[in-house]
Amino acid sequence: MRWILGLILLALFLWLAQIVELAILPNLQEQLPLWTQPFLHLHLLALAAILTGMLRGEIQGMTLAVVAAGLYALPQSPGHLGASLIGFGLAAFLGGTLARFFRFRGAGFRWLVIFLLLSLETLSIGVIRRMIWEELPWRLSWSLVGGLVLTAVIGSALYASLAPRFRRDFD
Amino acid sequence: MNEQRSGSWQGFVRWFLLLALVVIGLAIAAGEQARPDVVTPIFNRMRPVFDQYLNPVRARTMRWTTSLLQLNELWRVEQVNRQLRREVRDLRTRNQLIEAELGRMRRMAGLARWSVPAELALLPADVIGWEDPGQSEIMIINRGRIDQVLPHDPVVAESGLVGVVRSIDRGAARVQTIADPLSAVGVISREQRSRGIIYGRGRNQPLEFFPENEVQPIVEGTILITSGFEDSVFPKGIVVGEIVAKELNPYGLPYGVVEPAAQLQKVEEVLLILPAYRFEEGEDQYTTGTLSRFRIEMLTTETLKAEIVPTSASLKFELETSPTLNVDFEFQVQPLAEPTTATELTTPPIDLEPTTPTSEAAR
Numbered sequence: 001m002r003w004i005l006g007l008i009l010l011a012l013f014l015w016l017a018q019i020v021e022l023a024i025l026p027n028l029q030e031q032l033p034l035w036t037q038p039f040l041h042l043h044l045l046a047l048a049a050i051l052t053g054m055l056r057g058e059i060q061g062m063t064l065a066v067v068a069a070g071l072y073a074l075p076q077s078p079g080h081l082g083a084s085l086i087g088f089g090l091a092a093f094l095g096g097t098l099a100r101f102f103r104f105r106g107a108g109f110r111w112l113v114i115f116l117l118l119s120l121e122t123l124s125i126g127v128i129r130r131m132i133w134e135e136l137p138w139r140l141s142w143s144l145v146g147g148l149v150l151t152a153v154i155g156s157a158l159y160a161s162l163a164p165r166f167r168r169d170f171d
Numbered sequence: 172m173n174e175q176r177s178g179s180w181q182g183f184v185r186w187f188l189l190l191a192l193v194v195i196g197l198a199i200a201a202g203e204q205a206r207p208d209v210v211t212p213i214f215n216r217m218r219p220v221f222d223q224y225l226n227p228v229r230a231r232t233m234r235w236t237t238s239l240l241q242l243n244e245l246w247r248v249e250q251v252n253r254q255l256r257r258e259v260r261d262l263r264t265r266n267q268l269i270e271a272e273l274g275r276m277r278r279m280a281g282l283a284r285w286s287v288p289a290e291l292a293l294l295p296a297d298v299i300g301w302e303d304p305g306q307s308e309i310m311i312i313n314r315g316r317i318d319q320v321l322p323h324d325p326v327v328a329e330s331g332l333v334g335v336v337r338s339i340d341r342g343a344a345r346v347q348t349i350a351d352p353l354s355a356v357g358v359i360s361r362e363q364r365s366r367g368i369i370y371g372r373g374r375n376q377p378l379e380f381f382p383e384n385e386v387q388p389i390v391e392g393t394i395l396i397t398s399g400f401e402d403s404v405f406p407k408g409i410v411v412g413e414i415v416a417k418e419l420n421p422y423g424l425p426y427g428v429v430e431p432a433a434q435l436q437k438v439e440e441v442l443l444i445l446p447a448y449r450f451e452e453g454e455d456q457y458t459t460g461t462l463s464r465f466r467i468e469m470l471t472t473e474t475l476k477a478e479i480v481p482t483s484a485s486l487k488f489e490l491e492t493s494p495t496l497n498v499d500f501e502f503q504v505q506p507l508a509e510p511t512t513a514t515e516l517t518t519p520p521i522d523l524e525p526t527t528p529t530s531e532a533a534r
Contacts, residue, residue: 018221018225019224019225019228022221022225023225023226023228023229023232024228024229024232027229027232027233027236028232028236031236031237031239031240032236032239033243058185058188058189059184059185059188062188062189062192065192066192071221074214074217074218074221075217075218075221075222075225076214077214078203078207078210078211078214079203079204080203081199081200081203082195082196082197082198082199082200082201082202082203083196083200084196085192085195085196085199086192086193086196086197086200089189089192089193089196090189090193093185093189093192096185128196128197128200129200131200132200132201132203132204133204
């Protein structure tokens with residue numbers, strides 16, 4: 001029963017994350033004032049892959065990274081799928097690997113790990129897209145960093161609430 | 172032993188899967204860039220599936236954000252509105268100050284109607300206060316000893332005689348108006364040239380004109396001007412007032428009720444008539460008591476050929492730091508329209524008798 005509930009929650013989260021990240025936030029990014037932008041750069045689909053990796057291990061994390069990358073890239077024009085696969089997959093894999101060594105009990109540490117994984121995801125996607133499409137500019141805005149910080153806060157809270165029930169025993 | 176083997180095998184699988192994912196990802200990324208003819212149809216087939224539920228959300232989000240932006244715009248308009256209200260309030264205040272200064276300029280322009288001989292000088296002054304002990308009518312002006320003002324200097328306003336300086340301080344002077352009970356001014360009627368004296372009767376009381384000859388008829392509407400008799404402090408020709416009624420005093424003597432030409436209670440700027448020598452070094456020709464040898468010509472509106480028209484005004488005031496007000500005016504002198512012939516006929520110029528060197532002859 002527990003894994004069925006987990007799957008339902010996961011599907012629900014992915015669906016909501018896709019709607020928020022692809023339908024709601026881009027519209028708001030275009031129209032809302034500058035100070036709101038950090039709230040509009042949430043990486044929720046990548047967060048789903050990272051959380052799955054941290055809770056269930058590398059393979060489950062990478063599986064979800066494939067799904068999340070598809071949900072993220074396919075509704076858009078070509079150019080995001082490959083990079084998203086690598087970025088999401090790397091972050092989820094590292095999350096699963098770290099989960100073998102740490103239990104992420106401290107909120108600050110948990111936030112830091114998720115933030116670093118999200119940064120790795122963003123960096124790897126940026127590097128790959130830059131490798132393929134050379135004309136893309138290198139841009140790191142404060143709103144993007146703010147978005148990563150906020151996504152890490154959400155991820156930390158979600159992990160804290162999900163870990164007691166869904167975390168795999170890595171020992 | 173078996174567990175260790177199983178663990179290493181699982182680790183190998185994990186790393187292999189990661190490597191495979193990276194390789195597949197790179198291949199897909201390269202394909203997205205290099206083979207759009209293959210990739211784009213796949214994306215085009217997949218996109219409608221997602222658009223079925225993403226597009227309604229996009230549209231609704233757009234509506235919400237539009238509403239939010241409209242609210243934001245309303246808020247911005249409200250901010251602008253508040254700012255404009257503040258500006259309107261400030262501008263109204265400035266307008267009132269400029270209107271006040273403009274009124275003062277107009278009054279000063281009215282004072283410019285006065286024309287005096289070269290031997291006399293006109294010194295403008297502001298009324299800065301009133302003293303009213305009992306029925307006295309004493310006004311205080313902002314000219315005094317440092318301005319060469321002396322007692323017995325005549326004081327006039329735009330439309331007529333105000334009074335005479337009674338006492339002076341360093342920078343102020345007290346002017347006894349013609350309404351003061353101690354005031355008596357020798358006058359003649361402008362039309363009939365009949366003589367008499369105007370007495371003041373105190374505050375808010377009409378002036379009284381007693382003809383020199385008591386059988387002389389008192390005609391309502393008669394304009395009275397200063398007579399300029401010997402030893403009079405007033406030059407001849409200054410309009411004092413108009414007879415508006417004829418009455419009898421308790422002793423049965425007829426007198427004329429005179430309305431002063433100058434509105435004494437409302438006057439704000441006056442002119443002092445001084446001997447010009449006071450402003451010239453080394454000369455001492457006339458005394459205040461002999462000003463009656465001169466004749467004042469009051470110009471009527473019809474004889475004015477130009478008026479002062481303000482073209483712009485800038486005003487700076489610092490109410491918080493210091494209660495000062497600086498008003499800079501630019502104005503030009505515009506010629507008045509030529510009076511019509513009818514006007515000239517209906518308003519004849521003031522006809523003054525030529526002043527003779529000896530007052531006795533005029534008397």
